[in-house]
Amino acid sequence: MPAMRKKFSARMDALDCAAFRRKSRSMKTDWTLFGNTRDEEIPLFKSALLIALDEYPDLDTQYYEDVCDNWRASIAPQVERATSPIVALQALNRFLFDELGFSGNDDDYYDPRNSYINDVFERRLGIPISLAVMQMEVARRLGMQLEGVAFPGHFLVRLPVQGGVMVLDPYQRGRSLDVDELRQRAQPHVGSEDLGDQQLLRLLDPASHRAILTRMLRNLRSVYMERNDLERALRCADRLLTVDPTLAAEYRERARLYQSLGYSKGVVADLSQYLSLAPDADDSATVHQMLVDAQRGLVQTRIN
CATH class of the missing domain: 3.10.620 (C8orf32 fold)
Structure with missing residues (x-):
């Protein structure tokens, strides 16, 4: 695990969060279709x-x-x-x-x-x-x-x-x-x-297409986390937030994956976003402390 964390962290530092997402989207089909598309228009x-x-x-x-x-x-x-x-x-x-x-x-x-x-x-x-x-x-x-x-x-x-x-x-x-x-x-x-x-x-209300897709991606993320395949789990977490970037809890979950992979910059970005979207969440105090710890670790990494 330490070797994998070091390898992943180095690669992520060379990109940054936004660039990582652009790289993962540059495939045969454009994931940005979810950005401004109404749910009923999502195929x-x-x-x-x-x-x-x-x-x-x-x-x-x-x-x-x-x-x-x-x-x-x-x-x-x-x-x-x-x-x-x-x-x-x-x-x-x-x-x-x-x-x-x-x-x-x-x-x-x-x-x-x-x-x-x-x-x-x-x-x-x-x-x-x-x-x-x-x-x-x-x-x-x-x-x-x-x-x-x-x-x-x-x-x-x-x-x-x-x-x-x-x-x-x-x-x-x-x-x-x-x-x-x-x-x-x-x-x-x-x-x-x-x-x-x-x-x-x-x-029994009908599920929106976004809700169906995010549920599919959560299932996959859980399967990969259970298998300790954290990079595939992270890919699913990233896609999940592409489908619906309003899901506050998903930033917290992705931050935990980033933390397991040693990517402090991603942890700080996602925990900050979680607290911005859900400032009154029951776990806000705990998450705030996680954010402080991640920021401290990021500063120490830069100093070293």
């Missing part, structure tokens, strides 16, 4: 492929666009004959999960390949959110209004239907979930009080 599937390009820089993204088009063409006749949106969705699920064989990866849930959409397509394995992105993209090309749900603990999808919404679990082959099961799943994440109907409905 979810293309953005998921953009995340995959970081790990696979030679990835042919158009190939996966074409695959989706081919799948759409294969299932379109059945969807067009469907007598209701629910029947159409059932036809789509049979195609994706029975014919194509997509399923949740129970054997190795924390394999990072479960989060890269190209690997999900190739291996037919994923986690809830990556399977949801696949399912939502094919549905979108068929004109179906399938939406993501950032449900606590386990990402879901929903289909607006007459009188309400139909909620499904893409990790369980698109199985529909009733109110009792949804309440049971959510209860451990909302405290000891009983989960009311209105609270449950709020949990």
Whole structure:
């Protein structure tokens, strides 16, 4: 670890934070599309492929666009004959999960390949959110209004239907979930009080594309941190803040990665930004002390 920290810190000092981010963005597709783009204009599937390009820089993204088009063409006749949106969705699920064989990866849930959409397509394995992105993209090309749900603990999808919404679990082959099961799943994440109907409905609100992408990147960051692959974790943290630079807590989390990698300049910049965005946060005093310590360390490094 010390050798890796020294190597990383030297490289970062040669660049600076802004230059590092410019370098990581200068790939085949421009990450700056997120800057002034309204959420509804962010292309979810293309953005998921953009995340995959970081790990696979030679990835042919158009190939996966074409695959989706081919799948759409294969299932379109059945969807067009469907007598209701629910029947159409059932036809789509049979195609994706029975014919194509997509399923949740129970054997190795924390394999990072479960989060890269190209690997999900190739291996037919994923986690809830990556399977949801696949399912939502094919549905979108068929004109179906399938939406993501950032449900606590386990990402879901929903289909607006007459009188309400139909909620499904893409990790369980698109199985529909009733109110009792949804309440049971959510209860451990909302405290000891009983989960009311209105609270449950709020949990079932559709997730924005930014929220979906940041959740995907958080998943990847956690996987890489667990594997002690800190540079890949940092890459995910950086992309996360490119997608949504308003997320105060993410500056604090990236600062911790910088700290582990020995990059004091990055620690100071991100902790300062965190305190600027969240001055009244519960941990502001602790973070302020971390900032003072990092500034002191940066000064000592310059003196040495």
